[in-house]
Amino acid sequence: MAVPEGATAESRQPKRALAVVVGIVFVDLLGFGVVIPILPYYVRSFAVSDAVIGLLAASYSLMQFLAAPTLGRLSDERGRRPVILLSLLGGGIAWTVFGVAGEVGAVGGTALGVAVLFLSRMLAGAMGGNIAAANAYIADVTAPERRAGALGLLGASFSLGFIFGPALGGLAASGPVVAAADAALPEFVPTTQYSLPSFLAAGLSLSAMMLAFRYLEEPNRRRGSVERKSMLDTFREALADPKLRGLVIAFFLASVAFSGVQVMFIPFAADIYGYGTTEVALFLTYIGVLGALNQGVLVGRLSRVVAPSRLAVAGAALLAAALGMLPFSPELGRALLPWVSVVSPELAWLLVSGAVLSLGNGLLNVSLSTLVSTGASADRQGSAFGVTQGAGSLGRTVGPPLMGVLYVATYWSPFIVGALVILPVLGLLAQRAR
Template identity: 65%
Template sequence: MSVPRGATVPGEAGGGDPVAPRGALAIVVAIVFVDLLGFGIVIPILPFYVRSFAVSDVFIGLLAASYSVMQFLSAPYLGRLSDSRGRRPVLVLSLAGNTAAWAVFGLAGELGDSFGLGVGVGTLFAARMLAGAMGGNIATAQAYIADVTPRERRAGALGLIGASFSLGFIFGPALGGLLASDPTVAVASDILPAVVPANRFSLPSFGAAFLSLLALLGALFFLPEPDRTRTSRRTTLVGQFREALADDDLRGLVVAFFLVSVAFSGIQVMFIPFAADVYGYDAAQTALLLTYIGVLGVVNQGVLVGRLARRYDEALLAIVGASVLVVALGSLPFSPNLGSVLPALAGLEGAVVALLGVLALLSFGNSLLTVSLTTLVSKRASAEGQGTAFGVTQGAGSLGRTVGPPAMAALYALAAYWSPFVAGALLVVPIVALLVGGARARGLLDPT
């Protein structure tokens, strides 16, 4: 899976840098953005959609977990498939699956009304599980970028994927709110055929399906297959993880992806309750905070990380990012206390200034760590095994996102409001240790 030290691989230093087909990088980043924009559309309505079936809020968490479990199972397989059959076919397949999944998701309410609660809820889960199974396309997109980008520019290029995530979460919810609004529903009811349901839950879902269809058409007509060596190795899911964990170059990275996903996904889920309970913020105010975080993510991952990577080694940047993340996570629940010693700024109370500052640190640390980890995976995997390596780390991240939210929610509810944030910080500490050990082994840090 990894490249022996001192060896060269096709398309890299010693064998010639990869040459991107004209515009390929921009096309694949645009495809990822459009697909994630569709995902962001449904975020505002998903909890209310579940509640419309008159079931427990537990189903909201289960629905999220069903997506992550399927992504965990499928991402390594799709990554390996992209190594053997090509990046473009796997992207096309996954985008087609996403289009179908969002369309079916929008029909769940009608099916529930016609055939009963069990069918409606079952349709919700079937659609989210299909979307999760297709969610491994991010690993394929990352592998595509690694195929067409020289090593020295890879961190900046991979950072654009992270920026696409952030942009999707900035514009997606706003578009979803528009599609779910009463005026939009009224217009759609007049225009659409009677057989197409038009309500505040179906329209955002159909909007997401339409955007996935656009991304699918973009991949079909504009995205070339990168020129690279393909592999035909067959390995089971367990076998892929076993190989990655046995590989000295990849073991720590797989563990790091899992731990940071447990920590960060749990914090993402519990941040809104924290903002409501500690700061008294309502939905509109927390939405502004999420937009603020999204904008920071675009700047950090789309601009800043790439510039830093041109001057510093990715392993060192990952150490800095993980260290900053430890401080930010541990400080977040105590931001009101930190704010008590800060002056008001631009009309904002000290507690709010502290919160915004800590969130800026959180975004910077997470961006630096995740992009650097992704770049390290790319550089330590062979040219032929990029998809497999990204699939395994994406799968580890998906497993972490399955574990993190319920664990952190339990800590928040049963222990103390600050406990999930402190637990998240403690989970990142071993990542710092792993990265420092790896950097020392490669002579990047003076052991004295």
């Protein structure tokens, strides 16, 4: 196939191209993970309600929802490489602004400082739509029969970013590091437990941009003339397409369930298990390690012998089961695992539920992405991934506040409602598998 007009380079080595894009996404998500430990405390430093934390998370996901289809379409029109470069640059700017919000608040007042927080998170969310271009890039450089394994590697880079990123963020926010930075950096650079992790995240995004500029080639693919459409038109077309309609709905519902439960797990662990920050961080690391193994190794091997549609059904079933078990882990552990002595039966069942949750989520996410890539034409990969990622972002906008209200009413209700929300996904995927 000839190199399309306007392409900057030709990817003659698919394995190398895959390794480069996965590495770039990992470095970018490492920066995202850096900010996770400080975010709630940074918001509280402005002496505002904890409700702002949820709104701040929703603003990120909302902007990602609005931007992902546009970035996906632009990657079809202009190329994957320029969209990825632009979004990484924008992410670096967003995290830098996020780091100086405290200084702005100290000078201009709380309202202005909080406004800067929201503006920076909204910009970061808009630039976070680059994952659609990364998914489409992988679809461009891998054969259909190898695509599930390749997309699993991208999922594993997510998990690894969330394993190592929070650890780096905690280190950057520690007293000795802040003191050393304060002594070494110029006076005009804010050096606080909140600004340093933010600047580290910015540095990682810009480092990923430089890696992309140096090593990321534009894949060799056929570019179609893409008609410009509004976001609503793009979604309307996707919902009218029988190959994509169920997948868009599945992405939305799965994101509502998983993101909401993910946010409410920490209050659950604190209230029911009495866990503090360290214990919760260790459990999340355990989930992250399992996620990296599941998506980076297991899913790729399974996809060689099991169709993606069947893997998606299995993932949805496991995810629903795990969500239903999770809030009753103490009771189930005492009833079913009384013989466990290494850890308490209550913790043992929590670890089992977490393992099932990680496996189900990994199978479902990678298989859905594979089904999207095989259901869209070669010149519409970016648009298709943009729409489905946008649906996921919309779900992450709805899920956390919804599950938060449910948790206040009854601690187990977010998990049970999350499991019930997955059931229609299971039905859609089972029908598709048949």
